[in-house]
Amino acid sequence: MPQANTIETILDRYIPIPESGCWLWEGEVNHKGYGLISVKGKYYLAHRLSYQLSKGNIPANHHVCHTCDVRCCINPHHLFAGTSRENVYDALRKGRMQKLTVEQVKEIRRLRIQEGLVETEIAALFGVARGTIADILHYRTWKI
Numbered sequence: 001m002p003q004a005n006t007i008e009t010i011l012d013r014y015i016p017i018p019e020s021g022c023w024l025w026e027g028e029v030n031h032k033g034y035g036l037i038s039v040k041g042k043y044y045l046a047h048r049l050s051y052q053l054s055k056g057n058i059p060a061n062h063h064v065c066h067t068c069d070v071r072c073c074i075n076p077h078h079l080f081a082g083t084s085r086e087n088v089y090d091a092l093r094k095g096r097m098q099k100l101t102v103e104q105v106k107e108i109r110r111l112r113i114q115e116g117l118v119e120t121e122i123a124a125l126f127g128v129a130r131g132t133i134a135d136i137l138h139y140r141t142w143k144i
Contacts, residue, residue, distance in 0.1 A: 010037065010050055014074055022068050023050075023075040033071035050074040051081070063087050069094060100126065105142045112137055 014023040025035030025046045035046030051064045054076035058064060062081040066073055073079075082090065091097045100108075104126060111117045111125070119137065123130040135141040 010074060020068060021075060022070050022073040022078060025072045025074050029072055035072050035074060046074050047079055050076050051079045065090060069096065102144060105136055108133060108136050
């Protein structure tokens with residue numbers, strides 16, 4: 001884990017949201033919405049560094065998960081280490097792994113073709129990840 005200036009960089013690059021308690025990373029983010037921080041030319045996920053700086057090493061084979069479900073949040077009080085299984089269970093419990101119906105998939109394709117909506121807009125409408133929409137639109141899933 002990088003140490004040089006990392007704490008200062010993290011503490012200077014977030015916006016606190018009093019209503020939720022989230023600390024939103026205001027630096028660069030990756031394509032999935034997770035904060036990125038560059039230390040000596042190497043990129044790290046900001047929430048993982050925040051966890052490490054406040055709670056210590058991340059256990060082997062664990063993810064750093066968000067209790068708030070906000071990917072760019074770096075508040076260490078919103079972060080916990082969990083296995084892949086625990087992360088999936090957390091998502092299921094919170095309803096983040098919604099299963100789509102055949103009707104919804106047809107509507108997703110209609111919105112793209114007839115309405116011209118982009119993947120991120122459709123994803124927001126259905127409460128799923130942009131990648132889920134891309135997979136549907138490119139017939140990688142839901143080959144109906």
